[in-house]
Structures are given as C-alpha cells and as structure tokens.
Amino acid sequence: MGAAGSGAAETDPRLLSRTRVFVVGAGIMGSGIAAQCALAGYAVTLSDLTDELAQKGVAGARRALDSAVRKGRIKESEREEATARIEPAIGYRRAGAAPILIEAVPEKLELKHEVFRELDRAASPSAILASNTSSLPITSIAKAVKDPGRVVGIHFFNPVLSMALVEVIPGHATRPEVLETAIELARSLGKTVVQSRDTPGFVTSRAVAVTMNEAVWMLYEGVASKEDIDAAYRLGFGHPMGPFELLDLVGLDTALSILDVLWDGYRDSKYRACPLLRTFVEAGKLGRKTGEGFYAYPPAPTEAKAA
Numbered sequence: 651m652g653a654a655g656s657g658a659a660e661t662d663p664r665l666l667s668r669t670r671v672f673v674v675g676a677g678i679m680g681s682g683i684a685a686q687c688a689l690a691g692y693a694v695t696l697s698d699l700t701d702e703l704a705q706k707g708v709a710g711a712r713r714a715l716d717s718a719v720r721k722g723r724i725k726e727s728e729r730e731e732a733t734a735r736i737e738p739a740i741g742y743r744r745a746g747a748a749p750i751l752i753e754a755v756p757e758k759l760e761l762k763h764e765v766f767r768e769l770d771r772a773a774s775p776s777a778i779l780a781s782n783t784s785s786l787p788i789t790s791i792a793k794a795v796k797d798p799g800r801v802v803g804i805h806f807f808n809p810v811l812s813m814a815l816v817e818v819i820p821g822h823a824t825r826p827e828v829l830e831t832a833i834e835l836a837r838s839l840g841k842t843v844v845q846s847r848d849t850p851g852f853v854t855s856r857a858v859a860v861t862m863n864e865a866v867w868m869l870y871e872g873v874a875s876k877e878d879i880d881a882a883y884r885l886g887f888g889h890p891m892g893p894f895e896l897l898d899l900v901g902l903d904t905a906l907s908i909l910d911v912l913w914d915g916y917r918d919s920k921y922r923a924c925p926l927l928r929t930f931v932e933a934g935k936l937g938r939k940t941g942e943g944f945y946a947y948p949p950a951p952t953e954a955k956a957a
C-alpha cells in the first residue's frame with residue numbers, strides 16, 4: 651500500500667505470534683492504529699470510555715480501510731479480514747490478553763498518567779506499554795507505572811494507513827528489548843522507523859508545531875487569508891496540504907497541547923501558541939473531528955441521515 655505498504659505482505663512472523671494489540675483511546679489515532687495493526691494480522695482490542703466511543707472508533711477504522719480499498723491499496727477481502735480482527739471494548743477488561751498495549755488518549759500528561767496507572771494494573775507484567783504521544787516526554791509518562799523499563803514511545807502519523815513513518819522514543823529507563831520490540835512492531839506494520847531522544851516534541855512535532863503555529867500567527871496578523879496561506883505552503887513548498895488543512899486534520903486541541911508541551915519544556919518564545927488557536931479550541935472548533943475548525947466539514951449524506 652503506497653509508500654507505507656499495507657503491512658499485510660510485509661508482516662514479521664515473530665510478532666504475529668504475539669497476536670494481540672490493545673489500543674486505548676479510539677479517536678483519530680487509536681482507530682487508525684487499530685486499522686493498521688489489524689491489516690497486518692494482529693487481533694486488536696480498541697478501547698474507550700464508553701461503548702459508543704469504542705464503536706465509533708471501530709467505524710473510523712473501517713472508514714480508513716474503505717479509503718485504502720478505494721485507492722486500490724488493499725483488496726476488499728483484506729478490508730473484511732482486518733475489520734473482523736478489531737473488537738471494541740470499554741475500559742481495561744481485555745488488557746491482560748495483550749503483550750503490547752498502545753495508549754492514544756488526548757495529549758494531557760495527567761490523563762496519560764491516569765491511563766498508564768490503569769494499564770499497569772490491568773496488563774500482564776511482561777507486556778510492553780507504549781504511548782502514541784506526539785510531544786510528552788516518555789520518561790514523564792512512565793512515572794505512573796511501577797516498572798518504567800517497559801514503557802516506550804511509538805509515535806504514529808495521521809492518517810496512519812497512509813503515512814510511512816513511525817517515530818520511536820525510548821524513555822530514560824526503557825529496556826533495550828522493549829525498544830527493539832517497538833521497532834519490530836512498527837516494521838511489521840510496513841513502517842519506516844526513526845528514533846528520537848526523549849525530548850519534548852521529539853523530532854517531528856517540534857518541526858511541525860512551529861510551522862503550523864506560524865501560519866496561525868500570519869492569519870492573526872492579517873498577512874494573508876487562510877486559503878492563500880494554505881496555497882502558499884502547498885504550491886510553494888510542495889506540502890501535500892496547507893497548515894490550516896493540516897490543523898483541521900490533526901485536531902486544533904492536539905496542536906495546541908503540543909505547543910504548550912513545547913513551551914513548558916523549552917521556555918522558548920518560538921513555541922508561544924498564537925491566541926487565535928486558543929480561541930478556536932475554547933470555542934470547540936477542533937477541526938474535522940467536530941465538523942468545524944478553520945474550515946467547515948458538513949457531514950457526509952449517510953452520516954447526516956443517521957444523525
């Protein structure tokens with residue numbers, strides 16, 4: 651499948667023997683990670699706070715797989731097999747069955763601590779606990795568990811099925827075999843791995859947060875319209891999407907949280923979030939996931955009918 655590969659043909663048999671991945675947080679990223687793992691042959695438990703949210707995540711995974719079929723990247727039969735491997739769950743009931751657990755809840759340290767405390771209790775003591783955090787240091791997240799040696803960062807990109815990269819981050823205490831398994835998992839999904847030191851924002855979020863924030867500052871200062879700024883990034887630099895389109899895809903709340911983590915971590919004014927971004931988040935305009943961010947996203951006809 652494209653640059654990233656579907657994962658189906660490139661699966662590492664050593665990892666397939668581990669069979670189950672437990673994903674907590676069935677939002678944009680959790681559903682994409684679930685789809686990617688299922689496509690590569692893993693059984694996936696996709697968990698959220700309520701049955702409705704978990705089911706919504708499974709539907710999101712299905713939509714991602716549908717899109718891969720439409721683009722000719724996977725066969726319909728692969729989509730069906732992958733969808734059948736994803737089970738929704740509430741809380742941590744099925745966590746004990748998985749040797750690898752991946753957290754994908756919102757980018758707030760306190761929330762990550764709460765979830766990691768639960769994972770620590772519910773998971774097998776030999777299981778690996780991974781975070782999909784975009785920016786929070788893994789060493790800080792790992793403080794919530796008894797054995798920080800089993801915690802590692804596995805940072806996927808959005809949309810997971812299309813993006814070739816996974817950034818892997820060992821925390822201060824991460825054991826070498828835990829890091830190795832994280833790399834092996836990402837490769838078994840057909841991804842290319844880059845490794846970053848455990849600093850706020852790692853490599854990728856540090857780079858992209860500044861770019862997106864600068865675009866919001868330009869809009870705030872009246873330098874150009876959002877449409878023109880998006881066109882300038884796309885056509886001037888060959889970016890696949892403009893910064894406002896990207897912000898809407900990522901989620902404005904997530905982008906703001908990343909900037910706040912970078913600001914807290916470095917105290918460098920280049921990470922000072924534009925107040926306009928904060929206003930949008932406070933207004934609940936978070937991007938595609940809420941139907942409106944910098945642009946509006948009317949529901950698809952079928953969704954409108956169902957609502």
Ligand SMILES: NC(=O)c1ccc[n+]([C@@H]2O[C@H](COP(=O)([O-])OP(=O)(O)OC[C@H]3O[C@@H](n4cnc5c(N)ncnc54)[C@H](O)[C@@H]3O)[C@@H](O)[C@H]2O)c1
Nearest residue numbers: 675676677678679680698699754755756757783784808900
């Ligand atoms: N959005 C992106 O483009 C992107 C890219 C890479 C990494 N990330 C990172 O991935 C993580 C998740 O981001 P997202 O964009 O998927 O967020 P999201 O808001 O789309 O989804 C988060 C999900 O977590 C659930 N949740 C909240 N608290 C929970 C709890 N205690 N237990 C179980 N589920 C809970 C929410 O109900 C929601 O479904 C964040 O750390 C973010 O920084 C995001």
